[in-house]
Amino acid sequence: MSAPRWLRTAGLVLAAFAGGAVTSQAVHARNQSSSPYDPFDQLSWVLVLVENHYVDPAQRNKIVEGAIKGMVAELDPHSAYMTPQEYTLFQSDTEGKFGGIGVEVDFRDERVIVLAPMEGSPAARGGVKAGDEIVAIEGKLVRGERLEKIIGLMRGPAGSRVRITLRRQGVSEAIQLDLAREEIHVASVVGKRLDSDIAYVKLRQFQAGTHEELLRVTAKLRAESSRPLRGVLLDMRNNPGGLVDEAEAVADEMLDTGVIYTTRHRGKVIDEAKASGGGALANLPIVTLVNEYSASSSELVAGALQDNRRASVIGSSTFGKGSVQTIFDLPGGAGMRLTTMRYYTPSGRSIQAQGIQPDVRVEASRPLQPGEVVRESDLDGHLPAEAGGGTANTNVARGPIVRATADDTGPARDVPTDPTKGSDFVLATGYKMLIERLGAAPR
Known part of the structure; x- marks a missing residue:
């Protein structure tokens, strides 16, 4: 082209x-x-x-x-010129592989906590353990930094090295590690069959092949029992988004009819994506989990399910990235990521700088400090919201507000078959809501 x-x-x-x-x-x-x-x-x-x-x-x-x-960075926080090296890394990331140390992290109280090192990864071989706090990367303190920036610091070309500083409970001195990055392959979909024949499906990001991964995972869960699946607990917490066409295909599997999203360029409707019917999960009740790190394509899916009344959304207000970036190849192997459209939910709500508001909002067990959570609206130069012809999106919860318990640990790495027996409060709340909808006690 x-x-x-x-x-x-x-x-x-x-x-x-x-x-x-x-x-x-x-x-x-x-x-x-x-x-x-x-x-x-x-x-x-x-x-x-x-x-x-x-x-x-x-x-x-x-x-x-x-x-x-x-010139490009002046436009908005998501448009960027990429050098040939940066563009290569970007392309690898969208394919689910990148140079890194192989560690899954979460943001808690402005701290970067290791959920688990990936099996066989440089992090695992180097001695990184679940529960470690990453204090510094290449000597730079990371507390309070944006999660995506921290992840970016850990990534780099395979074969390059990175120094990380850890703090571990019960160890008085900081732990210094010098690790060699390797090519890491990440599964974008993981699943587990829970009690009461509920399918837990975790969407980590939308990368090339996510739709096919979803179909494989749900087929595997169905094959684990002669009893049919009765509902889906869809977890998109900490999902930063990714490829829009993959998100559209995933949403299509959960809808029989209806609009998935619309896009607009300079106020004009460019595209209206609609469900094709006959989706693999279209006949199952769904509860969707989101948080402040659910962004872009994950917000698109949550909005489609919410507006089509296919799912209840539980958690906190999402990040609010309602813009679409087009990727341009440039001479010499460079690339450019340019914001070209805004997208809207089926009812015409703008996501940009507003996010998806949950049907049940779960607030942290303690009051959050100013600046502790950063959303799109907090970024310098962010695009304003633009009316899409539907109901205005506001920062007001659509339904009840509940407060997490003091022992809430956030997204669980290992999901118990009965989430009510774990310490992930949002997961347990979503599971109980789905069980109530099915009209059955957990078994």
């Missing part, structure tokens, strides 16, 4: 830079008249000044790359 015309034009501008230095006199002369190219003249002017007057010789490619990065 040919590059968009504007992209070819940008390539011509960069080619002009690469062709040789523009004299300051020539740039000054062009600046005397107004034209559509004035901004490029200004950029050329600055480039010449830097090359001629900076204290040390400047590398033109590095300067131009920085200018492009700044």
Whole structure:
């Protein structure tokens, strides 16, 4: 597919830079008249000044790359220019593989807690244990940082090394580890058959193949017993989103009819995704679990199930990323992630900077401190919400509010067959709600 015309034009501008230095006199002369190219003249002017007057010789490619990065980053928090190395890492991530140390983490009270090292991973071989707190990465303290930034610090090319500092209960001194990153493969869907024939399905992210993984996992759960499944506990907590087409396919499996989402570009409807019917889970009651780290495509799925009255949503207000990014290939192996659309729930509610409000809101067992939870609306330069023609989304709970117990540990790594006997309060609440809907006591 040919590059968009504007992209070819940008390539011509960069080619002009690469062709040789523009004299300051020539740039000054062009600046005397107004034209559509004035901004490029200004950029050329600055480039010449830097090359001629900076204290040390400047590398033109590095300067131009920085200018492009700044231009795209100025738009919103999710648009970005990616160098060839960054683009390669990004593509690997969407395929469910990346260079890392193989550790699953959670955010608790601004602390990064290890849920578990992946079996056979560098983290497991290096001695990382469940319950460890990651205090620093490459000497940088991480408490209070955004979770995605922390994960980004741990990732890198396979074969590169990363230093992490851990704090472990019962050990007085900090533990320092120097680990070599390896290619990590992550399953985006995990499942377990719970008591009362409930299917617990955890969607970690939406990557290439997530839809097929969902079908394999649910088929396996069905095959574990001669009794049919009676309901689905869908866990999308800490799901940062991912590929929209995979999220659409997942939602389609849970709907018989109805709209899944719509997208708009500059106020005009671009696409309206609809359920095709006959989904593998379309006839089962569903309860969906979300939290403040459920973002983007996971919010799309939660909104589709909520608006179509297919699922009750339990947890906390979601992150609020209601924008779609298009990926563009650039010359030289670089790439660009550009926000091109906003998406809306079936009823026309905007998710952007507002999130999905749960039907049952679960509040933390203690009051949260300002800045402890960061959502889209807290990010500098975030896109505003835009009316989609439906009911306005507000930050008010749609139903009852319950407070978690003091011993709540957040998302459980190991889910018990009877979640009411575990310490994951939201999971237990969702399980009990599903059981009540089925009109049966746990068995």
